[in-house]
Amino acid sequence: MTQRRTGTLYVVATPIGNLDDLSARAAQVLGQVARVAAEDTRHSSRLLGHLGISVPMLSLHEHNEAARVAQLTQYLAAGEDVALISDAGTPLISDPGFLLVRELRALDYPVVPIPGPAALIAALSAAGLPTDRFRFGGFLPARPGARRQTLETLRERDETLVFYESPHRIAHTLATLGEVMPGRHTVLARELTKTFETFLSGTPAELGEQLKNDANQARGEFVIMVEGAPPAVDSERREMTAGALLEALLAEGVGVKQGAAVAARLMGGRKQSWYARLQALKEN
Structure with missing residues (x-):
């Protein structure tokens, strides 16, 4: 007896703007699957229409993904191939799909990435x-x-x-x-x-x-x-630098409010904190 073939989930990257960025492989897969799970079916139907593809679609977004897992698993169990797409770019990259992919991998269904655009x-x-x-x-x-x-x-x-x-x-x-x-x-x-x-x-x-x-x-x-942070300066050296800066600002006659803004811009942190330190230094 021949074992029944299970379907495959294709995770398909779609254009983030320019439709010409869709790969030939992605277009081929979208044209061959039994159905497409899309973040927004109204949005994605325009892409499929542009490609001349007519295929059943169902929504899969952050509010219904958990409920869709069982439904999509049934399609795959019946031998249907399914494509997962988001509104733009690569699914699962700040887009839905993680719950579905994790569950299907746990059930040993094939999950195949079709790489492409990512913002x-x-x-x-x-x-x-x-x-x-x-x-x-x-x-x-x-x-x-x-x-x-x-x-x-x-x-x-x-x-x-x-x-x-x-x-x-x-x-x-x-x-x-x-x-x-x-x-x-x-x-x-x-x-x-x-x-x-x-x-x-x-x-x-x-x-x-x-x-x-x-x-x-x-x-x-x-x-x-x-850009990443510059090489770290140990806290003692940083405190010495901050103290010297505050004293220099006051020595130059810079007002407390303006000095706090300068210190925050150069050293980071909140202006209110620098204001309080400058005011205390000025009073003492």
Whole structure:
């Protein structure tokens, strides 16, 4: 008796903007599978229509992924091949699919990657920042406090930091970056592979000003890349440096408020903390 063939899940990378970036292999797989699981079926149906492909689709997103696992497992058990795609780029990279792939691998179903576009790799390749080591943080927390806390835990990392960000939060994120990592060289990649693709570079504060002065630069999807921290200075030397800086600022007649801003920009940390230290030093 011939053993029944099980289906294969193909994890297919799709274009992040320019449709010509879809590989011939990806198009072939999408045209041959029995059905496609897509993050947003309305969005992905346009891609399949562009390719002239008509195939049953079902949604798989962060809110229904757990419920879809059993359903997709049944399709595979029946011998159907299924393609998993996200709205753009490589599935599972800040997109749904992890629960499904983990479960299918545990059940010993074949899972085959069809590589292609990924925004973070495209951005890094053209940013001019070190790429031998990098840390991908996905989307930073939406809440200001949590966002700051996350960035503070990464402040001393010496590898390139990479984040995704949306247009309605980009200004806030750059402002927080400017407070936590002032002076750090940062590259902003916007609308990758699309008509208005842009790379901007500078400090977080400088980038914030560029977006403020040109509303068009604040539109679209962003990849934020931040250079790693410089070689660590031990805490004793850092404290000596900070103390010398504060004394020099007061000796030059710099006001406490302005001095706090200068210290925060050069040494990092919150202006309020530097203000308190300068005020105490001035009084004593």
